[in-house]
Amino acid sequence: MSERPTALERYSWSDALTARDLGREWRKLRINSLIIGGTILLLIVILAAICAPLLTPYDPIAMNLSEAFLPPLSPGHALGTDNFGRDIWSRIVYGARMDLQIAFLAVLFPFAFGSLMGVITGYFGGKVDLVFMRVVDVLMAFPFLILVIAIMSLLGTGMKNFYIAIGVVGWIAYARLVRGETLATRNLEYVQAATVVGCQERRIVLRHVLPNCIQPALIYVFTGMVLAVMTGATLSFLGLGVQPPTPEWGAMIAEGRQFLLMAWWMPTLPGVALLIVGVALSLIGDGLSERR
Amino acid sequence: MGRVAYIRNRLALMVFVLFGVTIVIFGMVRVLPGDPAFLILGDRATEESAAALRVQLGLTKPLLEQYWDFMSGIPQAKFGMSLLYRQPVGDLVLRRVPVSIYLAIYAMVLAAIITLTFGITAALKKGRFADHAIRVVFLLFLTTPSFWLGILLILFFSLRLRILPVAGYGETSIDHLRYLFLPALTLALGLSAVLIRNLRGQIILVQRSDYVRTARAKGLFEGQVLQRHVLRNALMPVITIFGLQFGYLVGGTVVVETVFAIPGMGQLLIQSITARDYPVVQAITLISAFLVIIVNLAVDISYSFLDPRVTYE
Numbered sequence: 001m002s003e004r005p006t007a008l009e010r011y012s013w014s015d016a017l018t019a020r021d022l023g024r025e026w027r028k029l030r031i032n033s034l035i036i037g038g039t040i041l042l043l044i045v046i047l048a049a050i051c052a053p054l055l056t057p058y059d060p061i062a063m064n065l066s067e068a069f070l071p072p073l074s075p076g077h078a079l080g081t082d083n084f085g086r087d088i089w090s091r092i093v094y095g096a097r098m099d100l101q102i103a104f105l106a107v108l109f110p111f112a113f114g115s116l117m118g119v120i121t122g123y124f125g126g127k128v129d130l131v132f133m134r135v136v137d138v139l140m141a142f143p144f145l146i147l148v149i150a151i152m153s154l155l156g157t158g159m160k161n162f163y164i165a166i167g168v169v170g171w172i173a174y175a176r177l178v179r180g181e182t183l184a185t186r187n188l189e190y191v192q193a194a195t196v197v198g199c200q201e202r203r204i205v206l207r208h209v210l211p212n213c214i215q216p217a218l219i220y221v222f223t224g225m226v227l228a229v230m231t232g233a234t235l236s237f238l239g240l241g242v243q244p245p246t247p248e249w250g251a252m253i254a255e256g257r258q259f260l261l262m263a264w265w266m267p268t269l270p271g272v273a274l275l276i277v278g279v280a281l282s283l284i285g286d287g288l289s290e291r292r
Numbered sequence: 293m294g295r296v297a298y299i300r301n302r303l304a305l306m307v308f309v310l311f312g313v314t315i316v317i318f319g320m321v322r323v324l325p326g327d328p329a330f331l332i333l334g335d336r337a338t339e340e341s342a343a344a345l346r347v348q349l350g351l352t353k354p355l356l357e358q359y360w361d362f363m364s365g366i367p368q369a370k371f372g373m374s375l376l377y378r379q380p381v382g383d384l385v386l387r388r389v390p391v392s393i394y395l396a397i398y399a400m401v402l403a404a405i406i407t408l409t410f411g412i413t414a415a416l417k418k419g420r421f422a423d424h425a426i427r428v429v430f431l432l433f434l435t436t437p438s439f440w441l442g443i444l445l446i447l448f449f450s451l452r453l454r455i456l457p458v459a460g461y462g463e464t465s466i467d468h469l470r471y472l473f474l475p476a477l478t479l480a481l482g483l484s485a486v487l488i489r490n491l492r493g494q495i496i497l498v499q500r501s502d503y504v505r506t507a508r509a510k511g512l513f514e515g516q517v518l519q520r521h522v523l524r525n526a527l528m529p530v531i532t533i534f535g536l537q538f539g540y541l542v543g544g545t546v547v548v549e550t551v552f553a554i555p556g557m558g559q560l561l562i563q564s565i566t567a568r569d570y571p572v573v574q575a576i577t578l579i580s581a582f583l584v585i586i587v588n589l590a591v592d593i594s595y596s597f598l599d600p601r602v603t604y605e
Contacts, residue, residue: 134308134312135312137305137308137309137312138309138312138313138315138316139316140539141309141312141313141539141581141584141585141588142313142316142539142577142580142581142584143539143540143542143543143580143581143584144539144540144543145540145543145544145546145547146542146543146546146561146576146577146580146581147577149546149561149562149565149573150317150320150573150574150577151320151324152565153564153565153568153570153573154320154321154324154328154331154570155324156331157565226435230435230437233437234437234438234439234547237437237439237547238546238547238550238562239562239566240565250437250439253439253440253443256443257443257551260443260446260447260451261451264447264451267440267443268440268443268444268447271436271437271440271443271444274437274440275432275435275436275440278435278436278437279431279432279435282431282434282435
């Protein structure tokens, strides 16, 4: 934070724009355009998901075997049809509902629980912190995807269990970020002031420290969403997440894989949608973390 | 703290983490809701058969005794019997471990080549077209799910150009190189996307340092400066990032082995889940965590040898 010049520092010497100022303004513009570009892209996808019935005349699940395997740009089916004659554009648009739902729901618990754990361990330090860091060491030793899969193998497949599994594993990143920030904050004057005034520790942690330390976790939410969408799609692809015939991009790619030779469009097109959402969220996340 | 003490501490931590990992894997079956016996047999199983299976799995013994059984089996790679294959889990899994490790190392080598090529190019052409192009392309690879990338590569190289096999593993080790090229490339592209960013940043940082200016002032050729002064220093942090990404690589092999039908650990993992073969899932989870722990230890220790300036906290 201290690297950011104050308004006074920037303009007190001279009003003329130096090359350095220009460089800084250019950087700011670039970062802002990342965030704005990502947000616009994401809003388009969200809008498409909400307006799905308006954007497509077809039911994403209804089969029509007489129109199976139509290639893209066929009359009435801009992106073609799949092995059951279902319109791929409709399935992709409706699939956005599922994949966006994964992006939003799968970060809620990890963000809330992780931030709370981070501020508590960071603020109290000592034994609490020691135990916490060892737990983190152990959980970090597992490859993320394999731990999620192992948990789901016990709970059973399906989306409810996916959210549980990703909740068990996903909070660590948020906790580490908030813990680090809390360690830097807990000895600042305003915390001491709150202590001197006689605030309860509970109040200090939740009202004074947490709001000041949660920013890195908030920024990480976007990275977490990318991870969630990709993990959700991967598990659906592996047959452990969303089950057919529900339209979801990972599951659609898995279905399309069986028809690689006959219908290249079946596995490729849903992946483009996945890529668009991934890029949109990454742009926002990168932009926010660079701006900080 | 000297190097010896540092390595001793890291080893102690590793032993602790290994221990913790076994507790998590052991505890998972017992803590998470759901009866493992019914999970394995399906919901329609009778109470008698479930009770018999519980005895067979050792779930009726006291908890500490169960844990002792579990732990004492690990050194001999005994993880009980596979419920699907009716074979000792150890034999079943260990046969497939080399395949996955071959794939992982292949991916690492390709990732190193890709990272060095494009990371150095991007840094040297900073701000120019090549830099921007590399940044955009690898941003896409960063967010491309590996199962989809794998399918795209199959479509292009195997079905359109017909120069590489669609799937499988091959018979000889020369075959393996050919069969595993696309799977390894899939993993390597995702991995290099992370590494290139770091390498580019590090090179630019090191290039600004005084010792690089000195080296240039001495009249060394730019190639010599790059090789002896810039790269040696810029690569250190990248190696650390690589260690942290190793877990991603191991997770990625699961997906890629499924896409390319490679008979490795990951493919077995997915088959075992569908077949509710829990002992196999348990063993694979354990082995992959062990691999990650060992690689990270190796990275930490090699770091202390490669960079004599490293201070130990």
